[in-house]
Amino acid sequence: MNKITAAITAVGGYVPETKLTNFDLEKMVDTNDEWIRTRTGISERRILKEPGKATSDLGAPAILEVLRKRGISAAEIECIICATVTADMVFPATANIIADKIGATNAFGFDLNAACSGFLFALTTGAAYIESGRYKKVIVVGADKMSAITDYTDRNTCVLFGDASAAVLLEPNEEGLGIQDSLLKSDGSGAKFLHMKAGGSLKPASVESVLAREHYAYQEGQSVFKFAVKGMADVSAELLERNQLTGDDISWLVPHQANLRIVDATANRMGLSKDKVMINIERYGNTTAATIPLCLWEWESKLKKGDNLVLAAFGGGFTWGATLIKWAY
Ligand code: UT7
Secondary structure, X not given: OOOOEEEEEEEEEEOOXXXXXXXXXXXXXXXXXXXXXXHHXXXXXXXXXXXXXXXXXXXXXXXXXXHHHHOOOHHHOOEEEEEOXXXXXXXOOHHHHHHHHHOOOOOEEEEEOOHHHHHHHHHHHHHHHHHOOOOOOEEEEEEEEHHHHOOOOOHHHHXXXXXXXXXXXXXXXXXXXXXXXXXXXXXXHHHHHEEEOOOOOOOOOOHHHHHOOOOOEEEOHHHHHHHHHHHHHHHHHHHHHHOOOOHHHOXXXXXXXXXXXXXXXXXXXXXXXXXXXXXXXXXXXXXXXXXXXXXHHHHXXXXXXXXXXXXEEEEOOOEEEEXXXXXXX
């Protein structure tokens, strides 16, 4: 029997309708469209505005689209892994809430927190379940309602983030297609540059923490930028090298969308021209765990069976990594 690989067999996505443009932000903080576009590549992002709606409300429709496309029922899903830093609640896991919302009554689920690298970490975890033969239908969803932890009085961060979700179905493949290799890394000494100060066990929520605006994403942009440029480019190059590939063998780079300049640096290092790089940061901003599957969702119709894709990310933790995929359909 051939070795079982884990292949993505369908992609779904969901973005809320409300747009927050650079011009809207100009009215909220001391910023301008030109600065945001040239420093980040972002023009607008989507915001989940409706009261009472949470990350699970982004994740559920993305998964329902996957099921519709693949023609399977929610009851057939065996596992849901939700990559997120904006869980509906500290507990239970958002994956469980999503499972309930879509009727995935036979699935177990859990959340995985690896910030902007969350989708790659979750994809690699889901793939291992499939490769071992233990499960045959695993959903990996990246979902983040970043607007819930964004301080709209802080121009350093509020221009960066947006809300979105996208999901993939992983199934066994016997043609050798799907996930080929993954290189994942983390370094907790980077935590000081990108984190949320309060709301965890280190500093539980209090009147003081709220007044000090400590329940929002905090980032030292320049420091993160330096690590991100190097980390994402290095790990992508290392992945190519250990698979004896060059940029010429790669059909698509699917990068985490934090900053267009980081994406360009990674593509240059891999020797890839811009037409081989999926970029939608201008319309969605940084949607944390959702950026990479959101690209797959938007580019799905352009992908061909056998295409080599490199997915690459860098984010809070620090966490970073790259995954090589041979597209399966
Ligand atoms: O996804 C997770 C990982 N995160 C990342 O990969 C993000 C990495 N970092 C970045 O993408 C960039 O550092 C930022 C986009 C966050 C910032 O860009 P930068 O080129 O590093 O700008 P900076 O922080 O060095 O700030 C340059 C100047 C400062 O003014 P002075 O001190 O030079 O007068 C800032 O105060 O730009 C100012 N500034 C702004 N001006 C207008 C910062 N934010 C804004 C703003 N509008 N929104």
